[in-house]
Amino acid sequence: MSITEASGAVIYSVFVRQHSAEGTFDGVTSDLARIAALGATHIWLLPIHPIGVKNRKLSEASLGCPYAIRDYRTVNPEYGSLGDFKRLIEMAHEHNLRVLIDCVYNHTSPDSVLAKEHPDWFHRNDKGEIATRFSEWWDVVDLAYYIDGDKRNEPLWEYLLESLMYWIGLGVDGFRCDVASVVPIDFWMEARQAIRCKFPERSTLWLAESTGPSMIRSCRRMGIAMASETQLHQAFELCYQYNIFKVLHRCIKGLEETTTLLDVLRLEEASEQPECMKLRFVDNHDQPRIYDIARSTESANAWLSFTAFIRGAFLVHHGTESFEDRQSSLFDREPVVWNGYPNTELTMQLCALKKLPQIKKGSQMFLSVSPAVWIARVLNDASTVFGVFDVDGKSKGQQEVRGVPDGSYRNLIGEGDIEISGGFMSLENLKYSAAIFECSAANEPLVEMQSKFE
Secondary structure, X not given: OOHHHHHOOEEEEEOHHHHOOOOOHHHHHOOHHHXXXXXOOXXXXXXXXXXXXXXXXXXXXXXXXXXXXXXXXXXXXXXXOHHHHHHHHHHHHHOOOEEEEEEOOOEEOOOOHHHHHOHHHEOEOOOOOEOOOOOOOOOOEEEOOEEOOOEEOHHHHHHHHHHHHHHHHOOOOEEEEOOHHHOOHHHHHHHHHHHHHHOOOOOOEEEEOOOOHHHHHXXXXXXXXXXXXXXXXXXXXXXXXXXXXXXXXXXXXXXXXHHHHHHHHHHHHHHOOOOOEEEEOOOOXXXXXXHHHXXXXXHHHHHHHHHHHOOOEEEEEOOHHHOOOOOOOOOOOOOOOOOOOOOHHHHHHHHHHOOOHHHHHOEEEEEEOOOOEEEEXXXXXXXXXXXXXXXXXXXXXXXXXXXXXXXXXXXXXXXXXXXXXXXXXXXXXOOOOEEEEEEOOOHHHHHHHHHHHO
């Protein structure tokens, strides 16, 4: 998949167990038309495989964490049959949705097929027992990609590569790779090349759950090899934005000045290659929901809009379109509360933004941070797309938008028009505490404002 395609991706994430009352593949399949109508381009399913029983967190009576996988080559019977999964893929493709599945290749459950049949494929602790290297992950055991130092564990590599081929052969369109940083980058590069060779006609998306700086540092101190995002981008179109996520969440909670986040984003842009694309999100299955932690619904809406607007692909975690404020349990049933999908309009409008060429390919200029965040997305001679985000959710005052000609502009989110007069626009009466509009604007004032702001 090209970088331009990846940057315009809208990935809708689904935990099958929590998505419907049934908690099954069929429950997702019946919702695909609605998900496609939101504007999603991809649907990412959290792990679809059988879950181990041994060492389950909470208790062995719980349903277990889907990231403690028992068998890479079949589906969780609690979700339905393999035929049900194939039908989900077929229906997704009919709705022009590509399907990603979770690829969890750092570890398996302690009672996995591989742990029973190939115990020599696993990391061992000081007692000689197969084990995890991460003390908080006691429900899994780690795979050993190398043995006797730097010798490749060839049978393991072959098995995992064949497993990926199997799912691509069934129609899967890509993989979200769990804790990708701790799996050898050489494996990911080989996997990508092998799939490209066997399925040259397929456009496969590779998404890495890259890790934040603190985890990279702590793992390296423990002697655990961790790939940086720059290394991961050799094999992946998209990486998580965990490099900025702690700062983003502190800003959402009102604990950090927004200028700090913009500084981090500028540093990211200056220090990474243009082809290094991020998956942007305000929450996911591992993080608290934005409608829980933001200072108000208005502030949450503005931050959600900001995240869709900046450079990168966009993740919509299921429940966003319903103002879901609960982080679903990974271990037991806790279905999303849909309530008639009251946040559908904003979600749909933000997904539509990713189709604009300025948003997919344009540069971004941070122009001000107060009273609202003002950003321009510029692409050659095309008109400029501006975003104004009242992240405090106060909806008061005037925002300077120097360089934008006076006039009336259609707001691409919410309702009504944006009125510009004397180089200012009002922040009042913005339905989602944000405004996004397109116009022809002189480039020189924007460059001047950006230089002063930086």
